[in-house]
Amino acid sequence: MTKQSPIVGNVSSDGAFDVVFKALADPTRRALLDALVVADGQSLSGLCDRFPEMTRFGVMKHLAVLASANLVITQRDGRSKRHFLNAVPIQQLADRWIGKYAQPFTRSLVDLKHAVEQTA
Amino acid sequence: MTKQSPIVGNVSSDGAFDVVFKALADPTRRALLDALVVADGQSLSGLCDRFPEMTRFGVMKHLAVLASANLVITQRDGRSKRHFLNAVPIQQLADRWIGKYAQPFTRSLVDLKHAVEQTA
């Protein structure tokens, strides 16, 4: 029995965005992204220095999740490895997903306000 | 030992967005949001009809998570309860968070492409 089945036919243009959402859901991973904003192309140990509260393995695992979501791109540089932030998935998410919700429903929210006021 | 501590001083203007990210991370909850897009202001049982694979309690729990993230607004209507989609947190997320990442780093990505090509 699948736990997170599609439930209805086509839920949305989802699926591909799921890994991105899940990767973004963790504050630690967003902090990692922030660290790459400050200085892009950092190595693993460089990132570890910025996060003394996290072990190297913790950083590595979160980085792996971000990489699987295509939010960071890695590049070997001798014996170190550089990590670059890739904003493309975030941009796609904003374009396709957020636009789908935010635009048509700011109006709908206003309608709700009226409905609530009338009932209250 | 805190597991998800702030790690560095100020990670970002995060914190308030965490619940929104976490709520959006689940595909089931996004499907619930989609159902409200199709027909806003549905009752719990109405929503349950749209998700026969989920029990009433499952729908209710997900709805509670969405409500705590302020993504759905509820309104009592006699013995039923209407659920309205609130796009404001999504819009805020797009404005403050995504803009912060997506805009300055599409350029940075291009730089990365050059770096990768030169190394390869």
Add this chain to the structure above:
DNA sequence: ACGATAGGTGACTGTTTAGTCACCTGTCAA
């Protein structure tokens, strides 16, 4: 008042996921 229906609550269970560890591989400098 009565039963039926809509919604709500608390505790329990199984799965997932984050965090940690010992150990391994590859690269650089001497």
Add this chain to the structure above:
DNA sequence: TTGACAGGTGACTAAACAGTCACCTATCGT
């Protein structure tokens, strides 16, 4: 070549979460 350093892997443990349940409260039609 050899030691030191940067990164990687697999298994293990603990906490978080989704899913489920029996039971409860409130409202409607009669």
